Amino acid sequence: IDVMLADDDKLYFVTSRGKPFHHQLIQSPYIAVTGMTKDYRMVRLNGTAKKVSQDLLKRIFEENPSMNGVYPGDSRYILDVFCIEEGDGELFDLGSYPIFRESFVLGHSKPHRNGFIIKESCIVCGKCKTACPQQCIESGTPYCITQENCLHCGRCEEICPTDAIQKRR
Numbered sequence: 001i002d003v004m005l006a007d008d009d010k011l012y013f014v015t016s017r018g019k020p021f022h023h024q025l026i027q028s029p030y031i032a033v034t035g036m037t038k039d040y041r042m043v044r045l046n047g048t049a050k051k052v053s054q055d056l057l058k059r060i061f062e063e064n065p066s067m068n069g070v071y072p073g074d075s076r077y078i079l080d081v082f083c084i085e086e087g088d089g090e091l092f093d094l095g096s097y098p099i100f101r102e103s104f105v106l107g108h109s110k111p112h113r114n115g116f117i118i119k120e121s122c123i124v125c126g127k128c129k130t131a132c133p134q135q136c137i138e139s140g141t142p143y144c145i146t147q148e149n150c151l152h153c154g155r156c157e158e159i160c161p162t163d164a165i166q167k168r169r
Contacts, residue, residue: 001013001015001021001031001033002064003033004060004063004064004067005056005059005060005063005064009085009106009107010083010084010085010106010107011045011083011084011085011106012052012056012060012081012082012083012084013049013081013082013084014057014060014067014079014080014081014082015079015080015082016078016079016080017078017079017080018078022080025049025051025082026051029048029049029050030046030047030048031046031047031048031049031084032044032045032046033045033047033084033089039095040092040093040094040095041091041092041093041094041095042091042092042093042094043089043090043091043092044089044090044092045084045087045088045089045106046087046088046089047084047085047086047087047088047089047106047109048084048085048086048087049082049083049084050082050083050085051080051081051082052081052082052083053081054077054079054080054081056081057076057077057079057081060081061076084106085106085107086106086107086108086109087105087106087107087109088103088104088105088106088109088110088111088112089103089104089105089106090102090103090104090114091104097134098134098135098136098146098149099134099149099151100148100149101147101148101149101150102148113168113169114152114167114168115145115147115150115152115167115168116145116150116152116154116156116157116165116166116167116168117145117165117166117168118137118142118143118144118145118156118164118165119142119164119165119166120142120164121142121162121163121164122141122142122143122162122164122165123161123162123164124139124140124141124142124143125161126139126143127159127160127161128143128156128159128160128165129143131155131156131159132155132156133151133153133155134149134150134151136149136150137156142164154167
């Protein structure tokens with residue numbers, strides 16, 4: 001989908017009633033949206049879409065003038081407007097080192113805490129720090145993972161000899 005309008009912490013898009021995507025949305029409103037720039041900055045959003053009034057079509061076409069060539073005149077009324085007002089996601093910058101990631105929520109969704117933590121049972125052996133591809137584990141007692149630079153790959157968890165590293169819940 002192309003997000004056509006962002007307003008009041010909601011995202012709006014359109015799709016025509018004849019498309020399989022429209023039928024899928026009506027049957028199951030759960031969606032995932034991803035996008036990436038040429039310099040490897042990415043966004044991922046998981047959420048729920050709901051069909052809303054066609055009253056927004058005029059504004060959507062005003063803010064996206066190229067749509068007038070795709071659906072000229074009254075043909076635009078084959079489109080239904082959908083809104084994503086609840087969801088969670090992440091912003092990633094995979095073009096930097098270390099990578100950068102930030103979680104966000106849309107609407108009243110509760111944030112998911114992904115990644116890993118190092119528990120007090122850490123024996124400070126340093127194996128996790130050495131194994132981390134992004135070098136985002138800091139020395140300490142216990143060691144600490146810088147979450148915004150973590151890939152969530154799990155290499156640290158697999159290499160820890162004392163199972164002191166666990167997935168965040």
